Amino acid sequence: MSAENPRLYSPDTADPSPESRNSKLETRNSKLPKGWNPEPGIPEGSQSPFGLETEVPTPAAALGAGGPLSVCLDGFVVRPQQQDMAEAVSCALDSGDTLIIEAGTGTGKTFAYLVPALLSGLRVIVSTGTKNLQDQLFYRDLPVVRRALGVSVRVALLKGRANYLCLYRLERFMEGYDATLTRRQVTELHNVRTWLGRTHSGDLDEFPGMADDSPLRGHITSTADNCLGQNCPQFSQCYLVKARRAAQEADLVVVNHHLLFADMALKEDGLGDVLPGADAFIVDEAHQVPDVATQFFGTALGSRQLTELAHDSRIEGVRDAADMADLQLAADTLEKHCRDLQLAFRGPPRRMTWDEAMGLPEVSDGLAYVRAALHTLQEQLNIAAPRGKGLENCRRRGGELGALFNQVCDPEMLDTVHWVELNKGSFRLCVTPLGIAEKFSNLIQRQPAAWVFTSATLAVEKDFGHFAGRLGLRHATSRYWESPFDFQHNALLYLPEAMPMPNAPDYTRAVIDAAVPVIEASRGRAFILFTSHRALQRAAELLRGRFDYPLMIQGSAPRGRLLDEFRAAGNAVLLGTHSFWEGVDVRGPALSCVIIDKLPFASPDDPVLQARIRALREQGENAFGDYQLPNAVIALKQGIGRLIRGDDDKGLLMLCDPRLTAKPYGKVFLNSLPSMPRTRSMEQACDYLKSVP
Numbered sequence: 283m284s285a286e287n288p289r290l291y292s293p294d295t296a297d298p299s300p301e302s303r304n305s306k307l308e309t310r311n312s313k314l315p316k317g318w319n320p321e322p323g324i325p326e327g328s329q330s331p332f333g334l335e336t337e338v339p340t341p342a343a344a345l346g347a348g349g350p351l352s353v354c355l356d357g358f359v360v361r362p363q364q365q366d367m368a369e370a371v372s373c374a375l376d377s378g379d380t381l382i383i384e385a386g387t388g389t390g391k392t393f394a395y396l397v398p399a400l401l402s403g404l405r406v407i408v409s410t411g412t413k414n415l416q417d418q419l420f421y422r423d424l425p426v427v428r429r430a431l432g433v434s435v436r437v438a439l440l441k442g443r444a445n446y447l448c449l450y451r452l453e454r455f456m457e458g459y460d461a462t463l464t465r466r467q468v469t470e471l472h473n474v475r476t477w478l479g480r481t482h483s484g485d486l487d488e489f490p491g492m493a494d495d496s497p498l499r500g501h502i503t504s505t506a507d508n509c510l511g512q513n514c515p516q517f518s519q520c521y522l523v524k525a526r527r528a529a530q531e532a533d534l535v536v537v538n539h540h541l542l543f544a545d546m547a548l549k550e551d552g553l554g555d556v557l558p559g560a561d562a563f564i565v566d567e568a569h570q571v572p573d574v575a576t577q578f579f580g581t582a583l584g585s586r587q588l589t590e591l592a593h594d595s596r597i598e599g600v601r602d603a604a605d606m607a608d609l610q611l612a613a614d615t616l617e618k619h620c621r622d623l624q625l626a627f628r629g630p631p632r633r634m635t636w637d638e639a640m641g642l643p644e645v646s647d648g649l650a651y652v653r654a655a656l657h658t659l660q661e662q663l664n665i666a667a668p669r670g671k672g673l674e675n676c677r678r679r680g681g682e683l684g685a686l687f688n689q690v691c692d693p694e695m696l697d698t699v700h701w702v703e704l705n706k707g708s709f710r711l712c713v714t715p716l717g718i719a720e721k722f723s724n725l726i727q728r729q730p731a732a733w734v735f736t737s738a739t740l741a742v743e744k745d746f747g748h749f750a751g752r753l754g755l756r757h758a759t760s761r762y763w764e765s766p767f768d769f770q771h772n773a774l775l776y777l778p779e780a781m782p783m784p785n786a787p788d789y790t791r792a793v794i795d796a797a798v799p800v801i802e803a804s805r806g807r808a809f810i811l812f813t814s815h816r817a818l819q820r821a822a823e824l825l826r827g828r829f830d831y832p833l834m835i836q837g838s839a840p841r842g843r844l845l846d847e848f849r850a851a852g853n854a855v856l857l858g859t860h861s862f863w864e865g866v867d868v869r870g871p872a873l874s875c876v877i878i879d880k881l882p883f884a885s886p887d888d889p890v891l892q893a894r895i896r897a898l899r900e901q902g903e904n905a906f907g908d909y910q911l912p913n914a915v916i917a918l919k920q921g922i923g924r925l926i927r928g929d930d931d932k933g934l935l936m937l938c939d940p941r942l943t944a945k946p947y948g949k950v951f952l953n954s955l956p957s958m959p960r961t962r963s964m965e966q967a968c969d970y971l972k973s974v975p
């Protein structure tokens with residue numbers, strides 16, 4: 283879909299009918315205070331910032347000079363791109379259309395969609411990429427815009443169930459936790475009990491000190507498998523239920539992509555009811571959507587689901603069926619065979635094709651042992667279920683996991699790829715669809731609503747065809763706005779000469795040798811972003827002792843702490859992989875240089891990628907040009923977006939991969955980047971950095 287698509291929004295061609303728009307405006311006006319005051323407490327009917335007594339201004343006017351945002355926010359900068367985007371979003375909401383937007387860094391896209399959403403009079407779901415961004419949107423951005431507009435729109439925050447404390451599971455765990463917990467974890471557990479007296483939401487992200495990967499989380503939160511639902515004795519106090527009720531009653535709900543697409547996947551089966559019906563969906567960080575949606579339209583069975591079933595069966599059995607020794611033995615046996623299968627897979631965390639996994643000694647037999655142990659546990663739970671609600675729940679879960687086991691072990695399913703994901707201490711058996719365009723398109727057509735997809739990185743050479751094609755958005759309108767930041771004067775692109783090809787065995791050493799003089803000229807203040815953990819670790823070895831600046835390595839501390847330390851140091855060098863390519867905002871001189879080792883093509887060993895390439899070739903398509911290249915361009919744009927985060931930021935972008943100039947497709951990458959001066963001279967690059975304050 284070209285950026286020159288004739289259906290591009292314009293005031294003359296994309297505006298809905300006057301009757302439709304007037305109806306929406308009447309609804310919008312009915313939800314706003316008379317006089318549309320920018321701040322609560324201003325007498326009704328008093329003059330608004332626009333000099334209007336009863337009319338609601340357009341979103342563009344709300345974001346313009348003299349508008350409520352400029353009046354209420356110190357340092358607010360009026361940006362024409364932001365105003366144009368707000369009007370495009372408003373038209374899509376009013377007409378119920380699908381709109382795809384790329385808005386470059388600094389456009390202010392969050393305000394550009396929140397203002398029309400809050401003024402629309404519609405029920406809106408806003409989805410963003412991560413829980414951190416979700417919290418930022420709900421607790422920081424949304425209150426600012428609501429206060430400035432003076433609207434009384436009801437809003438709610440809703441996360442997945444794994445974020446909410448489960449009172450029932452906490453109580454059960456407190457009754458019988460074992461000696462495997464460390465002293466620190468026991469203290470943390472008792473602190474959670476104390477925190478119960480202070481929390482209103484039960485959102486564990488609000489509990490200080492509990493990491494996302496804390497072993498306690500799985501014991502004190504529920505899953506769709508183990509939740510007792512209305513049979514739970516704590517149902518009336520359930521934090522998750524309260525959060526979902528608040529979402530049902532709200533006009534605007536903030537969710538994350540995982541929750542949104544988990545619900546959509548359930549709706550495909552006629553089961554989804556987590557999210558309220560909405561008139562409009564605004565999907566921020568939309569470049570993540572194809573991969574997240576694919577995950578939820580697929581199927582997976584993890585060893586943790588099986589071992590949690592065994593664990594819960596044992597606990598419920600001790601409570602309500604203590605005389606059933608065979609139940610305890612069946613639970614222990616399932617846990618043992620899961621551990622044995624984990625050992626049979628061998629090796630470090632990675633993704634494996636199904637054939638590769640089945641070719642390993644003992645894996646096929648290990649799967650058979652796990653299946654048999656699960657069947658035996660199911661038989662024992664069928665006998666024990668009448669003795670208690672917890673055992674009945676385990677019986678139900680056992681049956682569902684048995685059916686799922688059969689599904690994931692059937693590699694003959696059409697249009698899917700079967701593969702295995704190995705993590706530290708666990709495994710997942712996965713079935714992934716080769717494409718979701720038809721499923722996704724059908725789902726969004728079933729529920730009439732406006733859809734807005736926005737990100738700083740969706741287009742390839744200003745063309746949205748790749749993104750739209752992956753989601754089946756055949757009739758979407760698209761808009762493109764470049765970043766308002768002055769890359770021509772505030773940035774320099776450095777492409778070092780004489781670099782070996784990325785497949786050379788000494789490539790990482792060459793990257794570091796080329797980067798060290800640049801880092802010295804920058805006085806630290808640099809990110810070095812890698813496409814693999816192996817390259818990062820090798821680079822860390824090569825950099826130690828090469829300079830006196832603080833060296834920070836991804837994985838040595840939580841990401842948030844590393845970023846805080848990086849900002850505080852003011853002269854640090856941070857080495858990161860994929861999690862630092864996006865969602866990281868370091869403004870000011872603390873980050874003045876971003877170095878990227880390779881073009882971020884997906885690993886050719888990835889089993890899902892291999893299957894998609896085969897399928898595309900069988901269909902006569904160009905797998906590289908139509909799939910691999912566009913994905914890599916979008917990923918690179920995310921990485922370079924770390925450099926310039928504010929109007930006054932200046933810095934150097936160093937792209938080490940020689941394919942940018944040696945291969946014809948390198949032009950596609952370069953043409954997709956913000957326009958900025960380029961150099962191939964190390965001396966010029968270093969001189970530039972020495973001039974950056």
